[in-house]
Amino acid sequence: MLVLSGIAVIALGFLLRFHPLLVIIVSALLTGLAAGLEPLTVLARFGHAFNETRYVTAIYMVLPVIGLLERHGLQERARTLVAGLKGLTVGRLLASYLLFRQIAAALGLTAIAGHAQTVRPLVAPMAEAAAERQGAGADEDARADPERVRALAAATDNIGLFFGEDIFIAIGSILLMKGVLDGYGFHIEPFHLSVWAIPTAIAAALIHGTRLWLFDRRLARRPRR
């Protein structure tokens, strides 16, 4: 039971808004000590795992391109694009992006889009421009805050990725499931696991799509100045 102290540290630390990195380090140390490990063993294990997971941080190598394009006016260009597409709303734009992200991920193409590659330079400014045309940002209504529109763009990327990728048979999570089930003597083809991701993928498109449609309606319903 003592090993759960690390989880308590994480929960309390995040809740009380301590520095997240410090919270993580303290949690790791406490968990290790509670499990009877030497502090140096915990440090070594942590260092080893940090070195093995560098690929997570490698994505920032795209930042020079994104930064350069933005300095040359990419976000403005994305906004102009939206202005030219009559009838495009935040909801319709993000719903289309959701479907694109789900289908691409279902085909195994998870890295062709993402927060650094597509959301920050393209999707978020386009969504903001569409929202402005729908009258957002003109008053103090918190729902029409441009920050909320950007957050919604990032959320849509996550949802499209998560509930599309499991349909692809060679993705990490499917292989993990196969491996774990093999250990219990159930030998299941990846295909049988990936078909069962389809109902939830459809539900995700319907649920999030409905929320996006409601977002559009709320923007339209607010009194305009």
Next chain:
Amino acid sequence: MIGIGFVYLVAGSFFAAAAILGTVDRRWSNALFHALLALSFFAGDRLGDIGNGILVLALVAIATSGRMKRGEASTAAAPQGPLLALALVIPAAALGGTVLFKQMPARVDPAQATLVALAVGALLALLLCHLLLRAAPLSGVRAGRRLLDEIGWAAIMPQLLASLGAVFALAGVGEVVGGLIGRAIPTGSIFGAALAYGLGMALFTVVMGNAFAAFPVMVSAVAIPLLVHRYGGDPAPIAALGMLAGFCGTLLTPMAANFNIVPAALLELRDRYGVIRAQAATALLLLAFNILLLWWVVR
């Protein structure tokens, strides 16, 4: 063979350039932070486990010192040049490269095809930007450095959380949590077992930030002994829906920093939890859907 080493070389070079530019601009703490990251990417394999641990402590010390500066405000020029086409070079290279590199397993490590393609795409796009937009030689790296400073220490949070997961695994946290959840289920209720499994996957994922860590634990604690053996459910949908319930948890937790916290920094949101707030309703409804479908499949 080209593999992850090439990717780390490209990423490390960017961090090194950001460190040098940070020194030139007298942003000392940021420069040191990025220099340490460059060291990790260039020489991480030669530092040893303890050495890497000390590197992490140094990174955290700089991050918590409060001396790292935010990125400077920048002004965008009036748009000119094929900007949208250039913005699509990286996604297109990632797509085309992945397909192409999988065909040449002797030259490119097939397991790393996408990351290698992404690195090639980043280099190619940067080159094309400089050629077509006639940007000054260092302006790309400088603009990237500014964005990196905007993200700040949040950049290494996903990697730190993954490492915390490794310590949790070593300490056997999963087994303890799984045991607790297993004991909390009312006997004889299929719905109770489906609820405990789906909710347990989501909650455990919220704590760990990763459904992969939760899955083996919840399968051994609930899915196999109850849903499969006692109630005769089909293991394939039980596994798949449990994992998807876990993904709903991923949408709800700051522990999944690369999906939830880094984008908030990247989009310059004032609210660190803004992305989580925006996706919470979808996540909770989908979790309910997964649990009901799970119950329907086993019943």
